[in-house]
Amino acid sequence: MLRILLEGGFQGRLYPVNRYGGEVLGIKAYTSVKNIPGAVDYAFIQVPAKASIEIIRDCGAKGVRLATLFTAGFGESEADGGSKLEQELVSAARQSGVRLLGPNCMGIYHPAENLSFAIGLPAESGSLGALCQSGGNSVHLVRAAAQRGINLSKVIGYGNAADLNEADLMEYFAQDPESKAVIAYIEGAREGKRFFRALKVAAQAKPVIVFKGGQSEVGNAAALCHTGSLSGSKEVWDSLVKQARAIQAHNIDECVDIALALLLMKSPRGRRAAVIGFGGGATVQAADDCCGAGLVLPSLPETIKWELKKFTRLAGNIFRNPLDMSDIINIPPEMGHAVRVVGNWTGIDLLILHLGVEIGPYSLLNLNTLEALGEALIDAAKEVGKPAVLVAHAICSPHGYQEVSRLQEMCSEASLPFYPSIQRAASAINKVIKYYETR
Amino acid sequence: MLRILLEGGFQGRLYPVNRYGGEVLGIKAYTSVKNIPGAVDYAFIQVPAKASIEIIRDCGAKGVRLATLFTAGFGESEADGGSKLEQELVSAARQSGVRLLGPNCMGIYHPAENLSFAIGLPAESGSLGALCQSGGNSVHLVRAAAQRGINLSKVIGYGNAADLNEADLMEYFAQDPESKAVIAYIEGAREGKRFFRALKVAAQAKPVIVFKGGQSEVGNAAALCHTGSLSGSKEVWDSLVKQARAIQAHNIDECVDIALALLLMKSPRGRRAAVIGFGGGATVQAADDCCGAGLVLPSLPETIKWELKKFTRLAGNIFRNPLDMSDIINIPPEMGHAVRVVGNWTGIDLLILHLGVEIGPYSLLNLNTLEALGEALIDAAKEVGKPAVLVAHAICSPHGYQEVSRLQEMCSEASLPFYPSIQRAASAINKVIKYYETR
Numbered sequence: 001m002l003r004i005l006l007e008g009g010f011q012g013r014l015y016p017v018n019r020y021g022g023e024v025l026g027i028k029a030y031t032s033v034k035n036i037p038g039a040v041d042y043a044f045i046q047v048p049a050k051a052s053i054e055i056i057r058d059c060g061a062k063g064v065r066l067a068t069l070f071t072a073g074f075g076e077s078e079a080d081g082g083s084k085l086e087q088e089l090v091s092a093a094r095q096s097g098v099r100l101l102g103p104n105c106m107g108i109y110h111p112a113e114n115l116s117f118a119i120g121l122p123a124e125s126g127s128l129g130a131l132c133q134s135g136g137n138s139v140h141l142v143r144a145a146a147q148r149g150i151n152l153s154k155v156i157g158y159g160n161a162a163d164l165n166e167a168d169l170m171e172y173f174a175q176d177p178e179s180k181a182v183i184a185y186i187e188g189a190r191e192g193k194r195f196f197r198a199l200k201v202a203a204q205a206k207p208v209i210v211f212k213g214g215q216s217e218v219g220n221a222a223a224l225c226h227t228g229s230l231s232g233s234k235e236v237w238d239s240l241v242k243q244a245r246a247i248q249a250h251n252i253d254e255c256v257d258i259a260l261a262l263l264l265m266k267s268p269r270g271r272r273a274a275v276i277g278f279g280g281g282a283t284v285q286a287a288d289d290c291c292g293a294g295l296v297l298p299s300l301p302e303t304i305k306w307e308l309k310k311f312t313r314l315a316g317n318i319f320r321n322p323l324d325m326s327d328i329i330n331i332p333p334e335m336g337h338a339v340r341v342v343g344n345w346t347g348i349d350l351l352i353l354h355l356g357v358e359i360g361p362y363s364l365l366n367l368n369t370l371e372a373l374g375e376a377l378i379d380a381a382k383e384v385g386k387p388a389v390l391v392a393h394a395i396c397s398p399h400g401y402q403e404v405s406r407l408q409e410m411c412s413e414a415s416l417p418f419y420p421s422i423q424r425a426a427s428a429i430n431k432v433i434k435y436y437e438t439r
Numbered sequence: 440m441l442r443i444l445l446e447g448g449f450q451g452r453l454y455p456v457n458r459y460g461g462e463v464l465g466i467k468a469y470t471s472v473k474n475i476p477g478a479v480d481y482a483f484i485q486v487p488a489k490a491s492i493e494i495i496r497d498c499g500a501k502g503v504r505l506a507t508l509f510t511a512g513f514g515e516s517e518a519d520g521g522s523k524l525e526q527e528l529v530s531a532a533r534q535s536g537v538r539l540l541g542p543n544c545m546g547i548y549h550p551a552e553n554l555s556f557a558i559g560l561p562a563e564s565g566s567l568g569a570l571c572q573s574g575g576n577s578v579h580l581v582r583a584a585a586q587r588g589i590n591l592s593k594v595i596g597y598g599n600a601a602d603l604n605e606a607d608l609m610e611y612f613a614q615d616p617e618s619k620a621v622i623a624y625i626e627g628a629r630e631g632k633r634f635f636r637a638l639k640v641a642a643q644a645k646p647v648i649v650f651k652g653g654q655s656e657v658g659n660a661a662a663l664c665h666t667g668s669l670s671g672s673k674e675v676w677d678s679l680v681k682q683a684r685a686i687q688a689h690n691i692d693e694c695v696d697i698a699l700a701l702l703l704m705k706s707p708r709g710r711r712a713a714v715i716g717f718g719g720g721a722t723v724q725a726a727d728d729c730c731g732a733g734l735v736l737p738s739l740p741e742t743i744k745w746e747l748k749k750f751t752r753l754a755g756n757i758f759r760n761p762l763d764m765s766d767i768i769n770i771p772p773e774m775g776h777a778v779r780v781v782g783n784w785t786g787i788d789l790l791i792l793h794l795g796v797e798i799g800p801y802s803l804l805n806l807n808t809l810e811a812l813g814e815a816l817i818d819a820a821k822e823v824g825k826p827a828v829l830v831a832h833a834i835c836s837p838h839g840y841q842e843v844s845r846l847q848e849m850c851s852e853a854s855l856p857f858y859p860s861i862q863r864a865a866s867a868i869n870k871v872i873k874y875y876e877t878r
Contacts, residue, residue: 119805134720140798144834187723213723216730218760221738225757226719251724251862252798280665281573284626284652285690291655299660318664321657359579359691366558395583401840423690 001044001070001117002027008116009123013038033058040064043098044107049073049085052103053092060096067098068107068157075160075228076104083228090162104227105159106135109142109152112178117157118142126151128259129179131169133158133187133227134213137252141183144256149412150263153178160228167194174202181207181262183255187214187223188232199244207262207435208246209255212237245438247431257428260417261389262435268387270349271433272296274342275322275422277354277391278329286322286354286422293426294434297321298347307341322354330369336376343384351388352425353377355407358400365399374407378414389417391425440483440509440556441466447555448562452477472497479503482537483546488512488524491542492531499535506537507546507596514599514667515543522667529601543666544598545574548581548591551617556596557581565590567698568618570608572597572626572666573652576691580622583695588851589702592617599667606633613641620646620701622694626653626662627671638683646701646874647685648694651676684877686870696867699856701874705826709788710872711735713781714761714861716793716830717768725761725793725861732865733873736760737786746780761793769808775815782823790827791864792816794846797839804838813846817853828856830864 002016002025015036016024023029030036033043033055043064045055052071059067074086086103093100101107106117111125118139128150132138138157145152153176156169166186173182182202189195202208214223215234241248249255273295275286290297298321305319311334318324323342328334343351355373357364364370374390381388392407394400404420411418419425441455441464454475455463462468469475472482472494482503484494491510498506513525525542532539540546545556550564557578567589571577577596584591592615595608605625612621621641628634641647653662654673680687688694712734714725729736737760744758750773757763762781767773782790794812796803803809813829820827831846833839843859850857858864 134718134723136718136795136798137720137724140720140795140834143797143836147834147836185720213720214727216727218730218736219723219726222723222726222757222759222761225759226723226763250727252720279573279575281576281579281624281652281691284573284658284661284665285576287658287661288653288655288689291657297657318661320661320664322661324665356575356579358582359575395579395586396840396844397582397586398844401835401844405835405837405840 001046004116004119007119008114008121010114012113015040033062033064036062041066043067044070046070049082049103053089056089056092056098056100057096060093060098064098067093067100068105069100069102069159070106071102072104074103075162076225086160086162086228093163100163101157102159103162105157106138107157109138109155111151112153122146122151124151125153125178127153127178127180128183128263129153129173129176129181130155130183130185131158131166131173132156132183132185133161133166134185135159137185140252141185141255144253145259148256148260148408148418149415150256150260161190165190167191167198170195170198170202174198174205179206181209181259183209183211183259185211185213185252185255187227192232196240196244199240199246203244203246208244209249209258210241210246211249211251211255212241245435247435254424254428257419257424258431261428261432264415264417265389265429265432266387267436268349268429268433271430272298272347272349273352273429274345274348275352275354276325276339276342277322277356278324278326279356279359280318280324282354282356282359283318283322283324289422290322290352290426293423294430295426301345301347304341304345308338311337329364329373332369332372332376335373336380339377339380340384343381343386343388349387350429351381351384351386352422353381353388353390354422355390355392357392357394357404358397359393359395365403370403371406371410374410378410378416381416382414389419389425389429391419391422393420440485443555443558446558447553447560449553451552454479472501472503475501480505482506483509485509488521488542492524492528495528495531495537495539496535499532499537503537506532506539507544508539508541508598509545510541511543513542514601515664525599525601525667532602539602540596541598542601544596545577546596548577548594550590551592561585561590563590564592564617566592566617566619567622567702568592568612568615568620569594569622569624570597570605570612571595571622571624572600572605573624574598576624579691580624580694583692584698587695587699587847587857588854589695589699600629604629606630606637609634609637609641613637613644618645620648620698622648622650622698624650624652624691624694626666631671635679635683638679638685642683642685647683648688648697649680649685650688650690650694651680684874686874693863693867696858696863697870700828700867700871703854703856704828704868704871706875707788707826707868707872710869711737711786711788712791712868713784713787714791714793715764715778715781716761716795717763717765718795718798719757719763721793721795721798722757722761722763728861729761729791729865732862733869734865740784740786743780743784747777750776768803768812771808771811771815774812775819778816778819779823782820782825782827788825789868790820790823790825791861792820792827792829793861794829794831796831796833796843797836798832798834804842809842810845810849813849817849817855820855821853828858828864828868830858830861832859
């Protein structure tokens with residue numbers, strides 16, 4: 001943790017504590033929290049479980065307000081006395097006036113203060129906040145979001161939730177001005193009713209995405225072993241999230257998919273989409289995936305077809321919605337023109353731009369125009385001004401990966417949501433539209 | 440097409456035909472099929488739709504047995520007379536004794552004869568056959584399968600199915616000795632009853648995976664425009680595939696997922712799986728995904744826990760199923776040992792090895808042991824001898840992509856099915872188990 005803070009450029013004072021004194025990573029270590037000369041705001045504790053209770057008392061004596069307990073082996077543990085030890089820990093904290101994150105958690109990532117919990121996480125702040133009951137999922141979330149072009153305002157990991165729990169943290173995020181949207185990964189609610197109230201308030205203030213881990217019986221048991229959480233039934237959670245008007249997700253990647261549409265895409269006026277891509281089979285699949293996810297693909301009117309036929313051939317194209325523009329896919333300016341023609345049609349609320357790289361009768365990789373094509377599509381979408389996303393997928397050959405990554409970067413720079421499949425894009429967009437509909 | 444055949448190293452004689460004569464890619468072109476000096480077995484035709492009928496007659500006169508019509512603008516087309524032209528085409532073919540693939544299709548990929556329909560497809564033959572109503576999906580299938588370590592025996596594209604249709608091709612694949620399993624991408628059945636009979640026969644002889652494109656109303660309409668297919672309702676197809684004891688898939692990647700489990704994994708005796716991985720949140724998700732897909736994850740018996748505790752610590756590990764081996768994830772020989780201990784447990788039928796690269800409190804990328812870890816897991820799985828798969832996923836940073844690709848290659852070399860997510864692995868395995876259960 002000290003190394004992570006040093007490498008992350010944390011600007012505050014750092015005091016290593018080790019019962020044998022000496023130095024840690026070249027910094028003088030104190031034998032007790034109580035021997036530290038200056039004031040201490042926050043403690044990160046990674047000592048054996050049994051030793052942690054005394055440390056908490058020391059923290060209290062020193063005036064520490066908040067401690068993160070990385071240490072595991074409490075309520076989640078099979079070992080004898082884990083739950084009892086956790087109760088003692090909480091009593092010690094209450095008596096000492098110290099609030100706890102954890103035990104069994106990684107604590108806080110807050111890039112504005114260069115506070116981090118893993119090596120190599122972004123130093124830039126964003127506007128997405130998260131409370132996360134799993135350290136692994138926290139790291140996954142921050143990395144996956146950054147990869148897709150959005151950053152976190154802060155992530156608060158809270159592990160076993162022995163003291164500060166999902167309800168406290170949801171109350172915090174409801175009023176946190178740094179967080180315009182919130183993701184909550186929760187394995188079980190310590191205070192179900194209070195959490196429900198907090199969720200309702202938060203979801204009125206800003207969009208909240210809830211990902212409940214442990215929805216199957218075995219997943220439930222795994223959650224019990226992971227964070228000591230009693231998970232609650234899937235049905236209860238489904239209805240709780242729905243009633244609170246929050247948005248439900250089922251994995252971290254889906255949380256990011258939804259956050260992307262919330263933060264980068266204008267709010268659509270409705271669910272009528274146009275899909276512009278190429279390849280017959282890909283077009284049929286896009287239709288099935290969009291309809292399966294609840295989007296509506298209205299038929300192209302004759303006026304729009306007529307506009308398109310001015311500069312494209314008929315053979316090889318399909319002038320329906322989804323549009324198959326195989327004929328001009330290798331001519332970026334004409335593809336841009338097609339996006340403008342279709343995008344300005346008043347019959348649709350949003351645009352899905354769709355490039356199957358490495359699939360299709362044409363491999364876009366062989367055309368050497370993928371970057372120019374991406375640029376033309378992104379520029380045209382910006383010009384149209386309607387909500388829009390770009391979907392590009394490859395089978396992940398090295399060359400395909402490279403090209404799709406470049407497209408993803410271009411989308412990030414242009415603040416256009418990027419998705420790796422129509423299915424994921426359509427599902428995220430639909431959930432976001434449903435969210436706006438309930439408001 | 441000529442360029443593709445030349446670059447692909449086709450060994451037979453090639454006769455370009457062009458009405459103006461001259462040369463095509465340095466090869467003398469004949470002004471008519473009838474002027475070709477030698478015998479002609481197979482013709483690939485890409486002339487305007489209206490000109491194709493005379494060419495078919497010429498082919499008949501020359502004794503050509505089979506022609507692929509790349510040309511579009513027939514039954515699938517909005518243009519006036521497309522359907523009528525298709526009828527004329529079929530009449531001409533019947534009168535001339537020529538069988539047709541298409542029109543509006545890419546024809547045959549048969550690596551054993553270096554016959555291909557796209558640049559850069561594998562030259563190696565495999566044991567997976569496919570009939571595919573979309574050229575784009577055909578190319579996607581061949582590339583995606585190769586990327587995952589399996590090759591195709593042959594793919595037959597058949598577009599509008601004006602002459603040879605899904606029933607003919609299914610009859611062919613049922614008895615094709617080069618194909619041990621079959622994938623069928625179908626947008627609509629020309630001869631529903633005959634196809635159903637052929638599918639039943641084929642599925643008795645070998646596993647058949649059916650992917651029906653155009654299951655939504657809009658997808659249906661897209662299929663009509665793509666290959667002139669009248670798609671049929673989702674319910675009819677669902678029950679047809681089930682009654683025939685074939686396996687249903689919903690996209691090309693899922694076809695490959697299932698084929699991988701069919702061709703590379705031993706047939707499991709049941710659906711009891713053990714998942715061995717690391718990270719608390721990842722473990723909870725793995726449990727939910729496996730259970731959601733219909734696999735059973737039995738609890739670890741005390742004897743196995745006791746074996747594992749001999750060489751691992753308790754803290755950080757979860758000795759349930761899924762197993763969270765965070766404590767030893769960076770010690771490849773111990774991870775191999777854990778796989779042997781769990782794999783030899785008689786309570787399970789199959790093993791799922793699970794590496795979340797770039798996620799988790801530990802990033803495997805920082806440990807520099809990922810290749811050694813992969814090796815240890817693959818070797819241990821081979822030693823155990825039960826059906827096994829490896830799942831590895833990254834958020835796709837360049838480094839993560841590189842490392843996961845390397846793992847995928849190692850799995851290919853070891854004939855161990857590789858999946859990019861637990862969800863996809865569990866769903867494919869479950870479908871394969873269901874297939875074996877009906878036999």
